[in-house]
Amino acid sequence: MIIKIANLSLGRHVFDFTEKVEDIELNEPFFGEINTKVILNKLSDQLIAEVSSVVSAEFECDRCTCKFENQLTSSYQMIYLMRNDKTESDDINVTYINRETDKISLRNDVREFAILSIPMKKLCKEDCKGLCPRCGIDLNHDECKCQKEEINPVWLPLIENKDKLNNKKRNR
Ligand SMILES: [Zn+2]
Ligand SMILES: [Zn+2]
Numbered sequence: 001m002i003i004k005i006a007n008l009s010l011g012r013h014v015f016d017f018t019e020k021v022e023d024i025e026l027n028e029p030f031f032g033e034i035n036t037k038v039i040l041n042k043l044s045d046q047l048i049a050e051v052s053s054v055v056s057a058e059f060e061c062d063r064c065t066c067k068f069e070n071q072l073t074s075s076y077q078m079i080y081l082m083r084n085d086k087t088e089s090d091d092i093n094v095t096y097i098n099r100e101t102d103k104i105s106l107r108n109d110v111r112e113f114a115i116l117s118i119p120m121k122k123l124c125k126e127d128c129k130g131l132c133p134r135c136g137i138d139l140n141h142d143e144c145k146c147q148k149e150e151i152n153p154v155w156l157p158l159i160e161n162k163d164k165l166n167n168k169k170r171n172r
Contacts, residue, residue: 001036001110005047006102013040017106021055024107026114029057030072036110047080047097053110059122063130064138074117078109 001017001024015038021030034055041048052075060067076093083096097104129139134146 061124068124074113
């Protein structure tokens, strides 16, 4: 994921990279290859890169614990600004380079943004019913009778109160 910029003409250039995830140090839950498309616009004093990646990952569902695969896409913009001093940019979308820089590597940024694309909530499907908290049966495939059985006595007074309130409302 290296782009040679030294002899690159001004203007728009498109690059495609396909690499094994381990080659850019992406570990679990990622697997297989990561495809990255780069649209690079070279100007006289800066380069603007629009980068988007697609990679597969395997997760365990938060609700039913089944394993599922997902395609994660991530995209970011990076501006490579030509500067002569060696200060580091504190903007995550700006990287300072100098006039002698002949190539830029996208490896670290692509890796970081791929990791950021991991969802907080991992669900095999939006409406996953999960496992029964009592018998552990997967409610996506099976039904159990647990809900119909006794209710935890701790909640009974609350449920009774709610019933009374509902009755009062109805009687009005
Ligand atoms: Zn699930
Ligand atoms: Zn159950």
